[in-house]
Every structure is written in C-alpha cells, then in structure tokens.
Amino acid sequence: MIRVVVVDDEELVRSGFRLILQAAGDIEVVATSTGEQAVRAVGLHRPDVVLLDIRMADMDGLTVLRQLQGLKPPPVVAMLTTFDSDEYIVTALRSGAAGFILKDTAPAQLAQMVRTLAAGGVVLSSKVSRTVVEGHLGGGADGEAVARAGQLTERERGVLVLIAEGLSNTEIGARIHVSVGTVKDHVSAILTKLRVGSRVQAALVAERAGLLADGERGP
Template sequence: MIRVVVVDDEALVRSGFGLILNAAADIEVVATATGAQAVAQVREHRPDVVLLDIRMPDVDGLTVLRELRSRPGPPVVAMLTTFDTDEYVLTALHSGAAGFLLKDTEPEQLAQLVRTLASGGVVLSPKASRTLLRGHPGTEPAVVDQEAARVERLTDRERDVLVLLAGGLSNADIGTRLHLGTGTVKDHVSTILTKLRVGGRVQAALLAQRAGLLDTGPDEPDDTK
C-alpha cells in the first residue's frame, strides 16, 4: 500500500485528491494538511509520497519541501501547481522535489503518477517541462555547451536509459523495456548521473529535456550495445 499525504491550502483540492487516490486499491491517503500542518502530519504518518502545493498563504511549499528534505528518510515529494510556467517549480526541482503535477491532471492518470513516484520515478510532464525551461533558460551559453558535451559522453545505451528515466520509469520498468537486469540499470543510472554531473534523477531529466533528447524515444533494444 502506497501511503500519501496531500498538502494544499484549499479544502476542496485536498478532499478531491483524497477521493480520487483512495479509489485505487493500492493507494491510501493517510492525511491531508495545510502548509502549516504539513511537517507535523508527515512526521506522524510517515507517508511514502507527499503531494505538496507550491503556493500556500500560511507556509509555502518550498519552505515545507526544504524542511522535509532536511529530515532523515524523507518521503518522495511532488509539487502541485496550477501553472505549467510557475517560476517556483524549477526551484523546487533543484531543491529535491521528484517532479510536479498540474492540479488539473486527469483523475485516471493521478494514481499512476503516484505509483511512478513511489517506485522511484520522476514525474515531469514533457509539455509542461518544455514550457518551464523555455520560460527559464536559466543558464549561460557556456554552461549549455558544457551540458551538451556531457550528454555527448553518454553511450547509446545510457541515452536510452536516460530518456526512459526522464519519462518517469523506475529502474525495474526501464529494465523491462530494455531487457536489462535491474542491477544493470542501477549501474547505468549511477554512471549517467556521474557523467552529467547532476545530483539526482530529476536534474538528469531536466538536462535531457534541455538537450532535446526527449523529442524522440529511445532506440529499439539492442542487446549488442
């Protein structure tokens, strides 16, 4: 059972997400909270996943995120927002969030996105993340060139893994798609993070998006690679 805490300043959003997620047989919303209540609720209920509103009037989502990330064994956190160009999203992703969800996400997709987060995947809407990155080019040309050079150092198989990682797949799911063992995928991911000089899967996914790797899918599996 995947344990979830929903944090939002609007009671209607909290109850709506709770109803949708509790309808899934493998997900339980163990608590809902406002920003001011969030840290205490997470500490009490120890969820696997926290869905955290990024903009709240009492305590904002970035403050809650930093507090949760500073504690040992933090849950996976995904930010909730109504805007795919929200300037705070990129800050949240670089502060340890595992992705972001738009509040108008289709109900039938919501449970699967929570499963993706719980299994170690990232949740980045390709359309939204492209818009976000266009709105926040954020880096000097020299840095972009350095990032492109790092991507060029990846092998074909590592690029395949990176594309699937950025699509939200867990190591096990990537292994299934590419006919690789989970341990092998884990080794590939570790090597990718080292070569790209990033601290986690979300940063790798953002770099892949910026490099244009997500415009096309991975190559067909080739066991000779």
C-alpha cells in the same frame, strides 16, 4: 497500497485529491494537511509520496519542502501547481522535489503519476515550459545539452530516456534485461557525465537534448 499525504491550504483541493486518488484502488490517502501541519502529518504517517502545493497562504511550499527533506529518510515529494510557468518550480526541483504536477491533471494521469513517484521515478507535466527547463539547468543553450548527452554510450542514452519516462531502476532493469545493480551503475555514470545531481535534472537534460517525444513523463 501506495500511501499518500496531500498538503494544500485549501480544503476543497485536499478533498478533491483524496477522492480522485482513493478511487484508483491501489492508492490510499492516509492524511491531508495544511502547510503548517505538513511535517507532523508526514512524520506520523510516513507516506510513500507527498503531494505538496507550491503556493500556500499559511506556509510557503518551498519552506515545507525543505523541512520535509530534513526527515530521515526524506519522503518522495512532488509539487502541485496551477501554472506550468511557475517560477518556484525551478527552486523546488533544485531543493529535492521529484517533479511537479499541474492541479488540472486528468484523474487517471494523476494516479499513474503517483505510482511512478512511489516506484522511484520522476514526473514532469507535459506542459513544462521552456523557461522552466532552461532556468533549472542554468539557461544554457540546447547545444550544450546535446553535447552532454553525446558523452553517453548508446546504452546510457537508452537508460536516460527510461529515467525521463519515469521508470524506477527495477523497471528499467526489466525493460532492458539487466540487473538492478547494473542499472544503478548506468545511472551513476549518466549523472556524472551530464554533470547533474538528480534524476530530475537528468530528465531535463534529455528533454533539452531532444531525446524525448512530447507527452507525460511516465511509464
């Protein structure tokens, strides 16, 4: 079972997400909380995934994210938002979020995104705006992303696409028939050559370099 904590200041949203995710069969919502209760709830239940509202009345979602990143080990956190152009998404991704999910995501897609997060992948809504992508990477031109991706070997480009699709190292290894250790070496080389610090940032470079087809980033 994948253990999830949902953090939102609206009880209706928390209840809705609980019902949707519990219906998946392999996901258990072990707790829901407001922003002020989030760190305590996560520390108590130690979930695999935290779904965190980026905008809350009782406590700013970015503040909660930074507090959660201070836990040892920090949980996997995806931000919930109503707007695909939310300017806070950029800061959240830079602060360690593993992606973001729009609140109107279809139930089946929501469950799959949680599975992707639990497996160590990243999730980026298909509606991610160009403004968010460019803001996250510093606003460089697409040509720069193409140039960065051009430094990768053919195998590394293939691994980068699989990272952007949300696959974990284990899943990537199974897909391309190599060991997890070899995948880790490829990922390390990709992050170094792209000059980024996380899989999310690497996925966004792949997006801007034109390596990805339109659609949800998930297996």
